[in-house]
Amino acid sequence: MIQNDKLIEQIVDRYDKDVGMLIPMMQDLQAECGYLPVNQLRDLSRQLEVPLSRLYAVATFYASFRLAPKGAHEVTLCMGTVCYLKGAPSISEAICREFRVEPGGTTRDGLFTLQAVNCVGACAVAPVMLVDGKYYDNVTPTSAIEILYSLATDKAIAEKEAET
Amino acid sequence: MTGLGNTRLCGPADLERMRQELLSRRVPSAKSVHVCTGPGCAAKGSPKLYELFCAAVSQAGADVQVQAKAVGCHGLCEYGPIVLVQPGDIFYQRVEEPDVAEIFRETVLGGRLVEHLLYENPATGQKADTVDKIPFYKVQKRIALAYNGLIDPTSIEDYIAAGGYTALPKVLNGMGSEQIIEEVERAGLRGRGGGGFPTARKWRSCRQAQGSPKYVICNGDEGDPGAFMDRAIMEGNPHSVIEGMLIGAYAIGSSQGYIYVRNEYPLSVERLKQAIEQARELGLLGQNILGSSFAFDIRINRGGGAFVCGESTALMASLEGRPGEPRAKYIHTVESGLHGKPTNLNNVETWANVPAIINRGGEWFASIGTEKSKGTKVFSLVGKVVNSGLVEVPMGITLRQIIEQIGGGIRDGKHFKAVQTGGPSGGCIPAEHLDARVDFDELTKLGSMMGSGGMIVMDEDTCMVKVARYFIEFLQKESCGKCTPCREGLAQMLHILNRITAGEAEVGDVEELGVLAELLEGTALCALGKTAANPVISTIRYFRDEYDAHILDRHCPAKECRGLFRYEIDPEACKACGICMKNCPEDAITGEKKVPHVINQEKCTLCGTCWEKCPFTAVLKV
Numbered sequence: 001m002i003q004n005d006k007l008i009e010q011i012v013d014r015y016d017k018d019v020g021m022l023i024p025m026m027q028d029l030q031a032e033c034g035y036l037p038v039n040q041l042r043d044l045s046r047q048l049e050v051p052l053s054r055l056y057a058v059a060t061f062y063a064s065f066r067l068a069p070k071g072a073h074e075v076t077l078c079m080g081t082v083c084y085l086k087g088a089p090s091i092s093e094a095i096c097r098e099f100r101v102e103p104g105g106t107t108r109d110g111l112f113t114l115q116a117v118n119c120v121g122a123c124a125v126a127p128v129m130l131v132d133g134k135y136y137d138n139v140t141p142t143s144a145i146e147i148l149y150s151l152a153t154d155k156a157i158a159e160k161e162a163e164t
Numbered sequence: 165m166t167g168l169g170n171t172r173l174c175g176p177a178d179l180e181r182m183r184q185e186l187l188s189r190r191v192p193s194a195k196s197v198h199v200c201t202g203p204g205c206a207a208k209g210s211p212k213l214y215e216l217f218c219a220a221v222s223q224a225g226a227d228v229q230v231q232a233k234a235v236g237c238h239g240l241c242e243y244g245p246i247v248l249v250q251p252g253d254i255f256y257q258r259v260e261e262p263d264v265a266e267i268f269r270e271t272v273l274g275g276r277l278v279e280h281l282l283y284e285n286p287a288t289g290q291k292a293d294t295v296d297k298i299p300f301y302k303v304q305k306r307i308a309l310a311y312n313g314l315i316d317p318t319s320i321e322d323y324i325a326a327g328g329y330t331a332l333p334k335v336l337n338g339m340g341s342e343q344i345i346e347e348v349e350r351a352g353l354r355g356r357g358g359g360g361f362p363t364a365r366k367w368r369s370c371r372q373a374q375g376s377p378k379y380v381i382c383n384g385d386e387g388d389p390g391a392f393m394d395r396a397i398m399e400g401n402p403h404s405v406i407e408g409m410l411i412g413a414y415a416i417g418s419s420q421g422y423i424y425v426r427n428e429y430p431l432s433v434e435r436l437k438q439a440i441e442q443a444r445e446l447g448l449l450g451q452n453i454l455g456s457s458f459a460f461d462i463r464i465n466r467g468g469g470a471f472v473c474g475e476s477t478a479l480m481a482s483l484e485g486r487p488g489e490p491r492a493k494y495i496h497t498v499e500s501g502l503h504g505k506p507t508n509l510n511n512v513e514t515w516a517n518v519p520a521i522i523n524r525g526g527e528w529f530a531s532i533g534t535e536k537s538k539g540t541k542v543f544s545l546v547g548k549v550v551n552s553g554l555v556e557v558p559m560g561i562t563l564r565q566i567i568e569q570i571g572g573g574i575r576d577g578k579h580f581k582a583v584q585t586g587g588p589s590g591g592c593i594p595a596e597h598l599d600a601r602v603d604f605d606e607l608t609k610l611g612s613m614m615g616s617g618g619m620i621v622m623d624e625d626t627c628m629v630k631v632a633r634y635f636i637e638f639l640q641k642e643s644c645g646k647c648t649p650c651r652e653g654l655a656q657m658l659h660i661l662n663r664i665t666a667g668e669a670e671v672g673d674v675e676e677l678g679v680l681a682e683l684l685e686g687t688a689l690c691a692l693g694k695t696a697a698n699p700v701i702s703t704i705r706y707f708r709d710e711y712d713a714h715i716l717d718r719h720c721p722a723k724e725c726r727g728l729f730r731y732e733i734d735p736e737a738c739k740a741c742g743i744c745m746k747n748c749p750e751d752a753i754t755g756e757k758k759v760p761h762v763i764n765q766e767k768c769t770l771c772g773t774c775w776e777k778c779p780f781t782a783v784l785k786v
Contacts, residue, residue, distance in 0.1 A: 120203075
């Protein structure tokens with residue numbers, strides 16, 4: 001990660017301080033931090049000379065911006081028409097029930113953030129789930145839960161290795 | 165660039181020389197393995213296959229002329245991952261990692277077919293060794309997707325060698341703005357993003373509009389759920405979009421373009437970025453393009469995940485760094501669009517059609533299609549159909565041809581119920597209209613619309629009220645909230661639909677939906693709101709009996725709405741294995757060994773676990 005106090009300056013310079021490029025700037029900030037920390041937003045608003053309220057308006061309007069940190073993994077469940085018809089709602093229910101998480105929320109242990117999106121454009125192999133950008137096709141409630149548990153196992157293995 | 169030495173092309177002659185040079189380097193006997201890395205195949209692991217093929221190529225002896233290529237979506241996603249071996253157009257489907265060595269040994273080196281990887285026609289059992297023998301591809305006609313699956317989308321050289329960037333010099337070398345627009349007019353090209361507005365008329369209005377600079381925008385915010393046509397073009401042949409935009413910008417008199425890509429398509433952004441870089445290096449973007457005085461450059465913006473940004477004025481607001489709220493369009497964007505300047509916005513597929521029109525002439529393009537809808541249209545044919553995938557068909561083909569001939573009919577021997585076109589703004593078309601021709605006006609007449617090209621096939625197990633509810637819920641979430649009819653009207657419609665699907669509806673609810681639909685159509689600010697009621701209106705129009713069954717009989721005919729049907733165990737089919745009993749979270753199932761089990765309806769919460777778990781499909785929905 002780039003040093004914090006320089007981060008906003010660098011991002012703003014990348015787009016020549018063009019306020020029209022506010023959304024790409026905020027996307028860069030999110031890519032860097034994983035979410036939009038309020039201090040950074042304040043800094044960005046000061047440097048662009050744009051009220052913080054406008055940044056907040058943008059951050060809350062677009063679904064891809066997050067104002068809270070996300071979990072270690074990013075789980076995206078497609079809720080497009082085809083995935084929906086082929087059973088995405090029951091997958092979502094199963095995940096929520098099994099891991100006690102709400103769509104848009106993060107599991108208590110911070111293992112993953114669950115996000116439901118409109119369509120990821122892989123309708124031919126629906127239902128689709130993404131974990132950290134990797135596609136899983138023809139997912140079922142059972143297979144989805146298995147995939148997510150394997151994240152937990154991977155984490156446990158990694159921790160064990162770190163200990164020894 | 166790889167050793168051609170000419171980093172910048174100073175004129176059309178340079179470009180032609182480069183093309184000839186590229187073609188002359190090709191060895192006719194050289195083999196080439198094309199691995200589809202479109203969204204469908206990629207999800208099934210095709211990038212790994214590509215790596216393995218590359219490894220195999222590098223291990224092959226120097227005397228073997230062979231290359232591996234990662235190409236864009238080939239269309240038949242259902243049978244992915246797809247691998248093609250050229251020359252010969254040999255089509256392998258459902259290729260897995262262990263098959264790579266076999267394909268390489270048998271087909272690439274040995275020139276023999278690998279039988280078990282060939283496509284087998286499920287109807288006749290016949291194997292097809294080449295693409296054109298597969299029914300899925302037979303009826304198709306490809307213009308926008310012409311090079312998809314043939315060229316490497318990351319290589320501008322591939323595009324040029326295949327005849328790309330020939331329309332651009334033609335235009336720069338003596339076609340005037342008006343002449344270009346006339347050619348597009350002759351072609352009868354209409355906007356592929358949904359509205360179907362004549363492209364030439366838009367270009368002309370923008371050209372004639374006062375003010376400068378002028379902007380051209382490519383709308384790659386493919387928001388309709390169930391649609392991935394634009395994604396396939398942006399990722400499979402990004403240069404066709406760039407070339408189209410160059411031609412449009414030249415005709416309109418613009419020097420700055422934008423491509424607005426959906427947030428969910430990171431690969432599209434990457435491919436386009438790379439393509440723009442390559443075009444800049446060759447002098448096909450930037451100042452003095454191909455030695456002329458024409459200057460044009462393109463910037464890519466990523467969307468933020470808001471469906472409404474597919475609407476042109478909302479998209480422009482987003483490009484200006486504001487929340488994507490649309491505005492009333494009494495002043496057209498061609499006069500006052502981005503930053504208040506004349507702006508011409510077209511969809512990805514529209515742009516991708518432009519080079520072909522210039523190259524082959526408007527008349528050729530207009531010879532395909534119907535009277536008012538010319539050319540072809542790309543559809544993502546998905547849902548409960550056998551061959552899911554991406555198809556490009558001539559306008560005027562019937563829905564039946566698409567679904568039955570190309571799509572191979574309905575999955576699992578079920579019956580067709582409806583096809584949903586046009587995304588959330590479209591509607592559901594029932595079986596009695598399957599012989600309708602696919603064209604902008606015909607689909608609108610049926611209460612649906614062409615839309616951007618999602619075609620979602622539904623079978624008897626799909627509850628049409630639930631489908632309507634799905635779209636209204638989707639739109640209600642995505643409504644920007646600027647105008648009251650959309651914000652409040654959709655919320656109210658969703659409320660009523662929730663009641664219907666929960667079995668709590670009252671007589672008169674359907675009429676109430678009709679009133680709200682009329683209100684939205686007449687008073688909403690933008691197209692999102694104006695067309696939002698279409699899924700409801702069209703399902704009421706064709707499937708009123710389903711609404712009535714939900715409301716009057718408290719029964720869901722498709723047995724999808726929880727609470728409006730029951731689970732029962734078929735005593736004939738039940739093998740008394742006890743799996744359902746073990747899994748029932750409510751202990752609602754009773755039974756003993758060798759005695760068929762029974763569901764206690766009073767205890768049952770209709771969770772459906774028994775239905776999912778029963779290995780003998782003895783649990784029935786009634």
